[in-house]
Amino acid sequence: MKDIIRPGLILMAYGLVAGLALGIINSKTAPIIAEQEEAARMAAIEAVLPEAVVFVTDTADGVEFITGYIDEEHSEIAGYVVTAHGAGFSSTIRTVVGLSTDFTVKGIEIVFQAETPGLGTKILEVRKDEQRPWFVQQFDGREIGKLEVDKDGGELVSITGATITSRAVARSVADAADKLKTSLEKASPPIERLPEETEKNDILETAEGGEE
Numbered sequence: 001m002k003d004i005i006r007p008g009l010i011l012m013a014y015g016l017v018a019g020l021a022l023g024i025i026n027s028k029t030a031p032i033i034a035e036q037e038e039a040a041r042m043a044a045i046e047a048v049l050p051e052a053v054v055f056v057t058d059t060a061d062g063v064e065f066i067t068g069y070i071d072e073e074h075s076e077i078a079g080y081v082v083t084a085h086g087a088g089f090s091s092t093i094r095t096v097v098g099l100s101t102d103f104t105v106k107g108i109e110i111v112f113q114a115e116t117p118g119l120g121t122k123i124l125e126v127r128k129d130e131q132r133p134w135f136v137q138q139f140d141g142r143e144i145g146k147l148e149v150d151k152d153g154g155e156l157v158s159i160t161g162a163t164i165t166s167r168a169v170a171r172s173v174a175d176a177a178d179k180l181k182t183s184l185e186k187a188s189p190p191i192e193r194l195p196e197e198t199e200k201n202d203i204l205e206t207a208e209g210g211e212e
Contacts, residue, residue, distance in 0.1 A: 037111075037112075040111050040112075041083075041096065041111055043109075044096035044109035044111050045066060045068075045081050045096060045098075047096075047098075047107065047109050048081060048096055048097065048098025048106055048107040048108060048109055049068040049078055049079050049080075049081055049098040049106060049107075051068070051070055051078040051079070052068025052069060052070060052078040052079065053068075053069060053070060053071055053072060054068070054069045054071070054072055054074065055067070055068050055069075055081070056068075056069070056074075060180070060183040060184045060186075060187035061182075061183035061184075061186045061187045062183070063082075063179055063180055063183040065080050065081060065082045065180050066080065066081040066082070067080055067081075068080070068081060068098075077101055079098055079099050079100045079101060079106055080098075080099045080101075080180060081096060081097065081098050081099070082096075082097050082099070082176045082177065082179075082180045083095070083096055083097070083111075083176065084096075084097050084108075084169075084172035084173045084175065084176035084177075085172055085176075086168035086169055086171060086172025086173075087168055088113065088115050088120060088164060088165045088168040088169075089115055089116060089119075089120050089162070089164040089165050089168075090114060090115055090116060090120065091112075091113055091114035091115055092112075093110060093112065093113045093115070093123075093165070093168050093169055093172065094110070094111050094112040094113075095108050095109065095110050095111065095169055095172060095173055095176075096108065096109045096110075096111055097173050097176055097177060099144075099177055099180070103143075103144050103177060103180075103181050104141060104142065104143055104144075105139045105140065105141065105142045105143075105144065105147070105173070105177065106140070106141075107136075107139065107140055108136055108139045108169075108173055109136070110123060110124060110133075110136065110169065113165075115162070115165050116162070116165075119159070119161045119162045119165070120159070120162040120164070120165035122135070122159045122160075122162060123135045123136070123159060123162070123165055123166065123169060124136075125159075135157075135159060135166065135169075138155075138156050138157060139156070139173065144173075144174055144177040144178055144181070145174075147170050147171075147173055147174035147177075148170060148174075149163065149166045149167050149170050151163050151166075151167065152167065154170070156170050
């Protein structure tokens with residue numbers, strides 16, 4: 001009987017020790033990961049709305065977004081920033097979207113994806129002599145009503161072999177932008193300011209976040 005109980009107790013002890021060790025490691029690394037994700041988000045905000053000097057978090061009709069101003073006096077709005085979430089082939093893709101005041105897309109930055117390597121991950125592929133992913137560049141200057149991939153009759157060129165990923169980005173950006181536009185039009189008073197303001201000089205440097 002002892003020969004049966006003893007191995008079980010030893011295994012239990014090992015399990016407790018391993019669980020405790022993992023808990024300690026997680027408690028140490030979780031804040032670092034969160035800090036890196038916030039750094040990537042803030043760098044993306046700056047990238048999609050480069051004219052802005054001050055970024056203020058607002059809400060309109062329950063939708064949270066960021067308003068960018070061209071100066072510290074908030075005398076003129078440079079545009080808005082909203083985060084889009086799209087269901088890709090193997091992950092929920094997060095995209096930071098910059099919008100002008102007339103809701104033309106100023107730029108997008110994909111801050112998280114875990115799509116299939118070599119296929120869906122090509123949404124972040126940078127071609128030779130270019131600075132930004134070619135897929136992402138297609139969104140620059142587009143009206144939110146014209147954000148469809150070619151497979152759906154639109155003008156955005158899909159990633160070969162990764163239509164689901166391409167469509168997820170396009171549709172999520174369009175949906176997020178349209179939702180914000182509608183919310184701003186409906187909101188009364190127009191916006192509710194949240195207690196958060198970030199100056200451009202404090203924007204952190206980027207890190208980056210993964211078909212068919």
